[in-house]
Amino acid sequence: MPGRKAVILAGGEATRLCPLTCNTPKIMVPVLNRPFLEHLIDYLKKHNITDIILAVGKLSEQIEHYFDDGSKFGVSLAYSTEDFPMGTAGAVKNAERFLDDSFIVFNGDIFTDIDLSKWKGEISSGGENGASVFHYKRVKQSQFTPIYLLLRSGLG
Numbered sequence: 001m002p003g004r005k006a007v008i009l010a011g012g013e014a015t016r017l018c019p020l021t022c023n024t025p026k027i028m029v030p031v032l033n034r035p036f037l038e039h040l041i042d043y044l045k046k047h048n049i050t051d052i053i054l055a056v057g058k059l060s061e062q063i064e065h066y067f068d069d070g071s072k073f074g075v076s077l078a079y080s081t082e083d084f085p086m087g088t089a090g091a092v093k094n095a096e097r098f099l100d101d102s103f104i105v106f107n108g109d110i111f112t113d114i115d116l117s118k119w120k121g122e123i124s125s126g127g128e129n130g131a132s133v134f135h136y137k138r139v140k141q142s143q144f145t146p147i148y149l150l151l152r153s154g155l156g
Contacts, residue, residue, distance in 0.1 A: 006049045007095050008040060010108035011057030011082045025059045027108045028066065035066060037108065041073050044106075047116040050075040053098045054108075055091035057082040 010027040020029055027037040037054075044052060052075050056063055060081055070077030080095035092105055104116070 004049050005051045005053060005099060005101065005103040006044050007053045007055055007080075007092055007099070007103055007105045008037070008108045009055050009088060009091050009105065010037070010063065011055050011060075011085060011091055012108075013058055013085065023059070025056070025063055028059075028062055037063065037067070038073065039111065040106065040108065041067075041070070041075055043112070045074055049104065049116070052076065053078045053080055053095045053103075055080045055082065055095050057085060 008027075010025065012026065020026075027040075028035045030036075031039060041052065044050070052070065054063065054067075054077060056079055060079065064079055067073065067077055078098045080091070080098060082091060082094060086094055088105075
């Protein structure tokens with residue numbers, strides 16, 4: 001998906017993961033000996049999304065110190081820093097100066113294996129000022145893990 005950008009929302013307080021996140025941003029908590037964000041960057045890179053804006057807040061210096069400009073990871077990173085929690089829409093609005101074309105927004109705390117390259121046309125189908133929203137709906141409760149169904153909603 002050449003020309004596509006991703007905004008990763010990583011500005012939350014992460015209070016539910018305390019004490020792991022008292023001094024570490026949630027996105028930097030190690031998973032398989034690497035910060036969670038590194039896995040998400042690898043996923044985006046796999047789908048040719050290499051222009052990434054991180055919407056960061058609390059303890060953002062740790063993220064910037066580790067990832068710098070992203071070049072060591074084969075991507076270009078920009079940082080949109082929140083001085084106070086702005087919520088999802090506020091964080092994207094705050095990152096607007098880095099956005100000049102289509103982009104995808106990810107919560108910074110998700111693992112997924114969705115094949116974004118198959119959705120190239122659908123992602124841009126929202127029109128010039130529209131949006132395509134992909135979300136999951138829980139369809140069955142399991143004692144081990146929820147099962148989700150991917151739905152598509154066109155807005156615009």
